[in-house]
Amino acid sequence: xxxxxxxxxxNAALLLAAGALLAFSxxxxxxxxxxxxxxxxxxxxxxxxxxxxxxLRPVFKPLERLAQRMENVDLLRxxxxxxxxxxxxxxxxxxxxxxxxxxxxxxxxxxxxRALAAQEAERKRIAAELHDEVGQIMTxxxxxxxxxxxxxxxxxxxxxxxxxxxxxxxxxxxxxxAQELRPELLEHLGLASALKALATSFTERAGLEFEKDFARKxxxxxxxxxxxxxxxxxxxxxxxxRHAQATRVWLSLQPGRDSVVLRxxxxxxxxxxxxxxxxxxxxxxxxxxxxxxxALAIERAETGGVEIRLEAPAAKEGA
Numbered sequence: 001x002x003x004x005x006x007x008x009x010x011n012a013a014l015l016l017a018a019g020a021l022l023a024f025s026x027x028x029x030x031x032x033x034x035x036x037x038x039x040x041x042x043x044x045x046x047x048x049x050x051x052x053x054x055x056l057r058p059v060f061k062p063l064e065r066l067a068q069r070m071e072n073v074d075l076l077r078x079x080x081x082x083x084x085x086x087x088x089x090x091x092x093x094x095x096x097x098x099x100x101x102x103x104x105x106x107x108x109x110x111x112x113x114r115a116l117a118a119q120e121a122e123r124k125r126i127a128a129e130l131h132d133e134v135g136q137i138m139t140x141x142x143x144x145x146x147x148x149x150x151x152x153x154x155x156x157x158x159x160x161x162x163x164x165x166x167x168x169x170x171x172x173x174x175x176x177x178a179q180e181l182r183p184e185l186l187e188h189l190g191l192a193s194a195l196k197a198l199a200t201s202f203t204e205r206a207g208l209e210f211e212k213d214f215a216r217k218x219x220x221x222x223x224x225x226x227x228x229x230x231x232x233x234x235x236x237x238x239x240x241x242r243h244a245q246a247t248r249v250w251l252s253l254q255p256g257r258d259s260v261v262l263r264x265x266x267x268x269x270x271x272x273x274x275x276x277x278x279x280x281x282x283x284x285x286x287x288x289x290x291x292x293x294x295a296l297a298i299e300r301a302e303t304g305g306v307e308i309r310l311e312a313p314a315a316k317e318g319a
Contacts, residue, residue: 006087010055018048062086066094078105078290112291120227127182135174142167176201183230191226191260192218192253195233199251206241209248218253218260219314228288229262229312232296235281236264236308244268246305259311266305271298285310 062085069082081098084091145164152160179185185194192214203210221229233251240249246268254261282298285308289296294312301307 006059014048014052062090109291112287123181127178130174130178138167138171186230194230198234199237202237202241203249211250213252215254218255221260222315225292225312228292231288232285232310233262233264235285239281240266244305256311258314262310264308265301265303267303268305270300270305
């Protein structure tokens with residue numbers, strides 16, 4: 001039966017029942033109204049309200065659940081389907097909503113994969129240009145400065161040495177940026193070695209103490225999942241270095257249940273009131289996790305800082 005007619009008939013039945021009770025009961029209302037009659041009338045109205053609530057509540061409760069789910073939809077946190085219940089119309093509405101969510105999440109994953117693939121391709125292109133063009137030019141400048149050094153008067157060689165040192169630092173910085181843009185260690189040495197090198201480089205530059213806990217044997221991961229774990233660790237360490245005001249960072253990589261679990265913990269100032277999904281960096285991590293079917297949690301750590309925990313699915317056997 002349509003929802004409108006169910007509500008209409010429930011209220012009509014209550015009104016008819018109240019009218020019949022008033023017509024056939026010995027209760028009467030006189031003028032002026034007596035106290036006893038007022039009490040009986042109030043009790044009858046209250047009873048009607050209670051019965052009306054009890055009858056209508058099951059009808060509208062599924063709609064409230066649907067409205068609440070609509071308000072809390074976040075495509076970066078997939079899942080959370082509603083179990084169809086209630087009248088035929090409400091159950092059909094819930095099924096349509098679930099299908100719409102499935103379609104939106106699928107489209108979001110596909111568009112996100114394309115965007116990240118384009119982003120990684122651009123990173124590789126820029127890294128190659130930095131290494132092959134800028135890096136080689138600056139290396140040539142460094143060699144040229146070395147040749148000029150022998151021809152410069154002794155009193156000017158100190159200034160030239162400073163120029164050589166500045167150029168050498170610039171060459172190292174260009175190489176570092178190129179390596180961060182294109183994680184070659186991930187391709188050649190694997191996830192654990194790449195994360196160790198990444199964390200060591202970050203913590204040395206930021207002046208942080210670094211502790212790691214990597215399992216000797218980890219389940220195999222698909223290449224795109226490995227890259228997502230690496231990028232989440234990279235963004236986490238970047239946030240620690242820039243915003244956390246920390247002195248120590250812990251990096252853990254352990255096997256889970258058909259998964260690999262990454263944990264990055266610092267002893268800094270925490271989120272400072274910022275929502276766990278607020279910043280662009282945190283949102284980017286959630287997007288990467290969503291695209292590879294991983295679970296990401298960002299919460300306050302026991303150390304007082306932030307703990308970022310990523311559980312990435314292991315590669316399926318025979319895939």
